[in-house]
Amino acid sequence: MNLSPIEITNLVKKYGDVTAVADVSFQMNPGEILGLLGPNGAGKTSIISTIVTLEKPTSGQVCVFGHDVSKEPRLTKSLTGFVPQELMHHGYFDVEEILEFHSGYFGRLKNKEHIDYLLKRLGLWEHKNKKVKQLSGGMKRRLLIAKALVHEPALLLLDEPTAGVDIELRESLWDFVLELKAKGLSILLTTHYLEEAEQLCDRVGILQKGELKVLGPTQTLIKDLTQREIVMSFKEAAPEIVSHFLKEKKADSLVFSVPAKMSIGELLSSLKIDLVNLKDVQIHEGSLEDAIKKVLHA
Amino acid sequence: MLSRRFSMPEVQARTGDLKFNPFWALYIREMKRFLKVIFQTVFTPLINASLYLLIFGLSLGKSIHLANGLSYLAFLIPGLVMMSVLNNAFQNSSSSIVSGKFAGDLEDLKVVPLSSNQIIWALSIAGLCRGLFVGLITFLVGEIFYFIVENNLLTIANPLVLLFFLIAGGLIFAQLGITVAFWAKSFDQVSAVGSFILVPLIYLGGVFFSLNGLHPFWQNISKFNPVLYLINGVRYGLLGRCDVDINLAFVVCLATLILFFILAMRALKYGNFTRW
Numbered sequence: 110m111n112l113s114p115i116e117i118t119n120l121v122k123k124y125g126d127v128t129a130v131a132d133v134s135f136q137m138n139p140g141e142i143l144g145l146l147g148p149n150g151a152g153k154t155s156i157i158s159t160i161v162t163l164e165k166p167t168s169g170q171v172c173v174f175g176h177d178v179s180k181e182p183r184l185t186k187s188l189t190g191f192v193p194q195e196l197m198h199h200g201y202f203d204v205e206e207i208l209e210f211h212s213g214y215f216g217r218l219k220n221k222e223h224i225d226y227l228l229k230r231l232g233l234w235e236h237k238n239k240k241v242k243q244l245s246g247g248m249k250r251r252l253l254i255a256k257a258l259v260h261e262p263a264l265l266l267l268d269e270p271t272a273g274v275d276i277e278l279r280e281s282l283w284d285f286v287l288e289l290k291a292k293g294l295s296i297l298l299t300t301h302y303l304e305e306a307e308q309l310c311d312r313v314g315i316l317q318k319g320e321l322k323v324l325g326p327t328q329t330l331i332k333d334l335t336q337r338e339i340v341m342s343f344k345e346a347a348p349e350i351v352s353h354f355l356k357e358k359k360a361d362s363l364v365f366s367v368p369a370k371m372s373i374g375e376l377l378s379s380l381k382i383d384l385v386n387l388k389d390v391q392i393h394e395g396s397l398e399d400a401i402k403k404v405l406h407a
Numbered sequence: 408m409l410s411r412r413f414s415m416p417e418v419q420a421r422t423g424d425l426k427f428n429p430f431w432a433l434y435i436r437e438m439k440r441f442l443k444v445i446f447q448t449v450f451t452p453l454i455n456a457s458l459y460l461l462i463f464g465l466s467l468g469k470s471i472h473l474a475n476g477l478s479y480l481a482f483l484i485p486g487l488v489m490m491s492v493l494n495n496a497f498q499n500s501s502s503s504i505v506s507g508k509f510a511g512d513l514e515d516l517k518v519v520p521l522s523s524n525q526i527i528w529a530l531s532i533a534g535l536c537r538g539l540f541v542g543l544i545t546f547l548v549g550e551i552f553y554f555i556v557e558n559n560l561l562t563i564a565n566p567l568v569l570l571f572f573l574i575a576g577g578l579i580f581a582q583l584g585i586t587v588a589f590w591a592k593s594f595d596q597v598s599a600v601g602s603f604i605l606v607p608l609i610y611l612g613g614v615f616f617s618l619n620g621l622h623p624f625w626q627n628i629s630k631f632n633p634v635l636y637l638i639n640g641v642r643y644g645l646l647g648r649c650d651v652d653i654n655l656a657f658v659v660c661l662a663t664l665i666l667f668f669i670l671a672m673r674a675l676k677y678g679n680f681t682r683w
Contacts, residue, residue: 213432216423353534
């Protein structure tokens with residue numbers, strides 16, 4: 110039996126009168142990176158919080174590897190690593206002590222080899238004797254990731270892991286996430302950086318006001334939900350064309366907006382343009398951002 | 408790639424022993440936490456206890472004569488020892504949780520496979536250890552004062568009884584600290600419980616005065632204060648004499664321990680781990 114790392118069924122989470130998550134259901138595929146996207150307040154963090162039992166569902170069921178998180182929380186937590194959105198301090202303890210304690214909470218009191226690996230892999234080795242308040246924002250973020258991986262989980266939950274992180278570190282974290290995926294980890298990611306989602310996620314789900322509007326493979330969603338913009342430049346004046354794909358006419362160029370699935374050949378043959386007069390063709394593919402805008406503004 | 412249902416033994420084989428290790432990790436963390444700020448957690452209470460002994464034991468004590476023939480200094484020492492244990496046990500567990508809420512790392516305890524039982528016992532035994540540590544130092548300082556005044560040392564009359572009441576009292580107050588801190592929504596609420604409830608209960612529990620010296624009305628009121636039995640239990644263990652029936656003190660102490668354990672469990676279930 111091939112069990113889903115996360116299976117959410119009719120999840121509802123309310124805070125008083127406010128519905129943060131409204132009847133959301135989805136399944137994660139083993140070994141994939143699934144991105145949850147959406148504006149602030151869409152319900153991304155609430156969903157992750159119910160998976161790690163920080164919040165109780167108002168109704169619905171959340172399962173991790175087939176186990177209900179409400180009924181077998183210790184088992185599901187043992188399989189899960191969680192990187193929260195907000196940074197934390199840890200008071201009097203240094204980086205190495207924090208990882209040792211966190212490892213112990215998962216039952217691994219002697220875990221020096223793996224802790225040393227994480228410290229080195231995440232660039233924290235030189236800072237292992239520093240207190241958290243002495244670390245930069247990026248280092249604090251890496252410490253959170255090290256904590257989440259200290260017990261070698263099978264499922265990793267990343268709640269905006271690169272928020273407030275510089276470009277160089279962000280890209281190195283992306284590489285690390287892909288490395289974890291290659292090792293077989295299933296990863297659920299929320300992010301506001303759409304480039305991050307486009308590069309990392311096998312599938313994305315778009316949330317709005319607590320509802321899961323759409324979920325599917327990233328590239329398929331982009332193709333299904335976006336338009337390609339095709340700009341044709343001409344040697345002489347742009348020809349008179351009647352087409353519902355025509356978006357804009359300039360003196361020597363025409364701008365078309367066509368479905369992402371439509372090829373340039375199909376457009377040209379439908380327009381019957383004199384190719385001798387055609388000087389250049391530029392194609393601008395739709396992006397994940399365009400896809401999200403279309404879903405959110407539908 | 409992992410994509411199947413796991414049994415608990417399989418999970419423990421992947422991670423580690425979840426029966427004892429998570430508890431031990433949290434207990435060690437709590438011990439290290441108060442030892443890292445030992446001047447604040449141990450030596451400050453020690454100064455306070457020394458001042459009490461100096462002012463009440465040496466100066467005012469000379470003019471206080473107890474009905475049972477005990478010197479006031481001997482009467483005071485067990486009270487101060489227990490006061491140190493209770494205060495420090497409460498402060499250790501409550502400040503750990505409250506500072507965790509402030510720093511945000513209390514949420515860690517919610518997302519790791521620590522059971523409520525493990526959290527309560529790790530926090531309360533660490534609180535007890537700090538309480539006993541400060542209590543022992545208070546006792547040693549008391550012995551020095553006693554030796555100066557009486558040219559003799561206090562001997563422990565009932566060591567097992569003493570140990571029982573010290574341990575039970577420390578655990579009760581550490582679990583009270585857990586309960587209050589998990590329910591609290593601000594620093595103010597924790598300090599209000601300390602100032603308006605605990606300090607009066609401890610001070611009116613017979614640290615500084617004998618129950619027999621009170622008006623019968625206040626004697627009856629005092630009998631509803633569980634701290635009275637804790638302090639008198641320690642006094643019986645140390646001196647072999649106290650103001651209450653020691654059997655009743657045992658019963659009250661055990662009942663209070665069970666009550667506060669239940670309250671701490673409920674606080675973990677219904678209180679909040681979220682950051683302030």
